[in-house]
Amino acid sequence: MSPGTAPGVAATLQRCRDDGRAALIGYLPAGFPDLDTSVQAFVAMVAAGVDVLEVGLPYSDPVLDGPTIQRAAERALAGGTRTKQVLDVVSAVSATGAPALVMTYWNPVERYGVASFAQALAAAGGAGLITPDLIPDEAQEWCDAADAAGLDRVFLVAPSSSDARLAATAAACRGFVYATSVMGVTGARAQTSTAAPVLVERVRRVSDLPVGVGLGVSSGDQAAEVADYADAVIVGSAFVRCLLDAPDRSAGLAAVSALSADLAAGVRRRAAAS
Amino acid sequence: MSVTSDASPSVLPDAGGHFGRFGGRFMPEALIGPLEELEQAWRAAMADTDFRSELDRMLREYAGVPSLLYDATRFSDHAGARVLFKREDLNHTGAHKVRNVLGQALLAKRMGKRRIIAETGAGQHGVATATACAYLDLDCVVYMGEVDTERQQLNVARMKMLGAQVVPVATGTRTLKDAINEALRDWVATVDDTHYLLGTAAGAHPFPAMVRDFARGIGDEARVQCLERYGRLPDAVCACVGGGSNAIGIFTAFVPDEAVRLYGFEAGGDGFDTGRHAATISAGDVGVLHGARSFLLQDDDGQTIDSHSISAGLDYPGVGPEHAYLADIGRAVYRPVDDATAMRAFALCCRTEGIIPAIESAHALAGALDVVPELGPEALILVSLSGRGDKDMPTAAAWFDLLQDPDDSG
Ligand SMILES: Cc1ncc(COP(=O)(O)O)c(C=O)c1O
Numbered sequence A: 001m002s003p004g005t006a007p008g009v010a011a012t013l014q015r016c017r018d019d020g021r022a023a024l025i026g027y028l029p030a031g032f033p034d035l036d037t038s039v040q041a042f043v044a045m046v047a048a049g050v051d052v053l054e055v056g057l058p059y060s061d062p063v064l065d066g067p068t069i070q071r072a073a074e075r076a077l078a079g080g081t082r083t084k085q086v087l088d089v090v091s092a093v094s095a096t097g098a099p100a101l102v103m104t105y106w107n108p109v110e111r112y113g114v115a116s117f118a119q120a121l122a123a124a125g126g127a128g129l130i131t132p133d134l135i136p137d138e139a140q141e142w143c144d145a146a147d148a149a150g151l152d153r154v155f156l157v158a159p160s161s162s163d164a165r166l167a168a169t170a171a172a173c174r175g176f177v178y179a180t181s182v183m184g185v186t187g188a189r190a191q192t193s194t195a196a197p198v199l200v201e202r203v204r205r206v207s208d209l210p211v212g213v214g215l216g217v218s219s220g221d222q223a224a225e226v227a228d229y230a231d232a233v234i235v236g237s238a239f240v241r242c243l244l245d246a247p248d249r250s251a252g253l254a255a256v257s258a259l260s261a262d263l264a265a266g267v268r269r270r271a272a273a274s
Numbered sequence B: 001m002s003v004t005s006d007a008s009p010s011v012l013p014d015a016g017g018h019f020g021r022f023g024g025r026f027m028p029e030a031l032i033g034p035l036e037e038l039e040q041a042w043r044a045a046m047a048d049t050d051f052r053s054e055l056d057r058m059l060r061e062y063a064g065v066p067s068l069l070y071d072a073t074r075f076s077d078h079a080g081a082r083v084l085f086k087r088e089d090l091n092h093t094g095a096h097k098v099r100n101v102l103g104q105a106l107l108a109k110r111m112g113k114r115r116i117i118a119e120t121g122a123g124q125h126g127v128a129t130a131t132a133c134a135y136l137d138l139d140c141v142v143y144m145g146e147v148d149t150e151r152q153q154l155n156v157a158r159m160k161m162l163g164a165q166v167v168p169v170a171t172g173t174r175t176l177k178d179a180i181n182e183a184l185r186d187w188v189a190t191v192d193d194t195h196y197l198l199g200t201a202a203g204a205h206p207f208p209a210m211v212r213d214f215a216r217g218i219g220d221e222a223r224v225q226c227l228e229r230y231g232r233l234p235d236a237v238c239a240c241v242g243g244g245s246n247a248i249g250i251f252t253a254f255v256p257d258e259a260v261r262l263y264g265f266e267a268g269g270d271g272f273d274t275g276r277h278a279a280t281i282s283a284g285d286v287g288v289l290h291g292a293r294s295f296l297l298q299d300d301d302g303q304t305i306d307s308h309s310i311s312a313g314l315d316y317p318g319v320g321p322e323h324a325y326l327a328d329i330g331r332a333v334y335r336p337v338d339d340a341t342a343m344r345a346f347a348l349c350c351r352t353e354g355i356i357p358a359i360e361s362a363h364a365l366a367g368a369l370d371v372v373p374e375l376g377p378e379a380l381i382l383v384s385l386s387g388r389g390d391k392d393m394p395t396a397a398a399w400f401d402l403l404q405d406p407d408d409s410g
Helices: A009-018 A035-047 A067-078 A083-094 A106-112 A114-123 A140-149 A163-172 A195-206 A220-227 A237-245 A249-268 B029-046 B049-063 B073-079 B097-110 B124-136 B146-151 B153-161 B176-190 B207-215 B217-230 B245-254 B321-328 B339-353 B359-375 B390-399
Strands: A023-029 A052-056 A100-103 A128-130 A152-154 A177-180 A211-214 A232-235 B069-071 B082-087 B115-120 B139-145 B165-169 B194-196 B236-241 B261-269 B286-289 B292-295 B332-338 B380-385
Touching (some): A023 A067, A023 A211, A035 A083, A035 A237, A067 A237, A083 A100, A106 A114, A114 A140, A140 A152, A163 B029, B029 B049, B029 B176, B073 B082, B082 B217, B097 B194, B124 B153, B165 B176, B207 B245, B332 B339
Parallel strands (some): B115 B139, B236 B380, B261 B332
Antiparallel strands (some): B069 B082
């Protein structure tokens, strides 16, 4: 597939906005619990209403991930998941028509070769990268490669980001801006963050890009709350939990479908309070 | 002589924390603001004479710094050239690490942080951090891989005695690199009241530069001591390299002295050719780990590979970015020293000098023996004796079979 034939994240988010709702973005590590099941889980997500897929590249030292995603990444690596196979997963899930972003720590990309990785990702039909430990200050090579390959680049902003950093980071993003709603690692939380609406508002003051909010969302009700102020709701650990906790593969896939449907309904209604 | 250096700060890193193509900040955005704040606080503290004189006083009165420069005459006879030991083993807690730990702990206090977190491998940095926290009345949490808490139970007890909480880390390889990951995960959630006291000259900017500047007293002192006593500079400076703090600490004063050769000795483990080692620079792969671009042990996909060494303090798959830079520009030379060679030097130091060195430091001693032929018999060789070997006696006793027959001590 040549660059640009996938719908692209911006177009998908715009379509959701036109529908008067937030988009739903779902994450799972490729190769967890095994390659085939991870592809099926992504397909199940799209079928049940997930708009954008986030394909995790499992890494040995995931410093921004809590225990749930760590365990999943460990399982994927122990199962022999390699960078090339992550690209195969991208290729398989892009066939659903939902744009697929790869979420990856930086070293595997640097090891592959930044330009080569960008080419390979574009060839696999991928939409771009989310880079949790790469800040724009260090990203010149990736920005150039993304331009050359027509890929989105999603950097993170945080409650601790200064206004100057928010502006510079948003300016380096293409697709959307990823707002990490809490100071902390990934993992489902009982309550959504009070810092998140403030952060989203701060981003809006410096950027016209859509803003996605992640870290902690695990239910349709929480998704509805976040959908009130954000353009996209990002869910990771809760999907991983579905597969970790399930007694077998089909139960895991059923749980992924059910969670997707709950979340998809959530982003389609406004919070109960409003 | 002041124990905190008055020498003008080194030119590198640049504003982004780069040493040439190495270093930088590869960290979640949530930590970038706190890292910037830390850098500003550190620079302000170093420009503040009150802070410096307080740190100076602590190092002198509490840690026993400046450390001795010792003429190791009997070891020299074996080496075939004059070897000087910079006796960091005599510092409080038994290693160079106390310099960095006291510096960062005092800085944390100045920043109003009440809680200190640290990673530790064998427990040396954890013990030093727990010590500083007891001394300065700070809360202390030490992350330690489960493999290490099991094989280093005495150091776990030491840290607990000193009032620290020790948290076993059960993820990944359950060793030092995973303890660093876990400390970073703690920090991102607690950074308002917590300082991450990193134990070596690695990690994201400003850690490599800050740890270097807290440790550089080793070389600043040795340079003055050497000039005073011998009227000349050493021909070579030798240090072991784990993350690189004692090595950068002793190298820095000599970097501008182009005639002084700088040698870093990495852990060669079972032998460099076996692939089971921690000789990161010698292996030569560039990548990003724990916040900086440097050399690291990795597979074809960029996944970190386990390191191996008899020395827990050198058993780390990464290395500080300034060493990567010094290697790159050819200013310093880095070579592997395998376990067996290090342990021969360990024994030689015990028998000729009555000094039991840390096994880490024994790598530097072995390296010094090895470079004599390159330098000739008139050479003056300065070795960083980074720590004492009491902590290593179980390992040494097993290596030399001393536990089987206590009477057969030779
Ligand atoms: C005595 C001693 N020397 C050296 C090291 C290695 O660390 P670095 O390379 O940071 O000096 C350690 C680490 O624990 C140590 O305890």
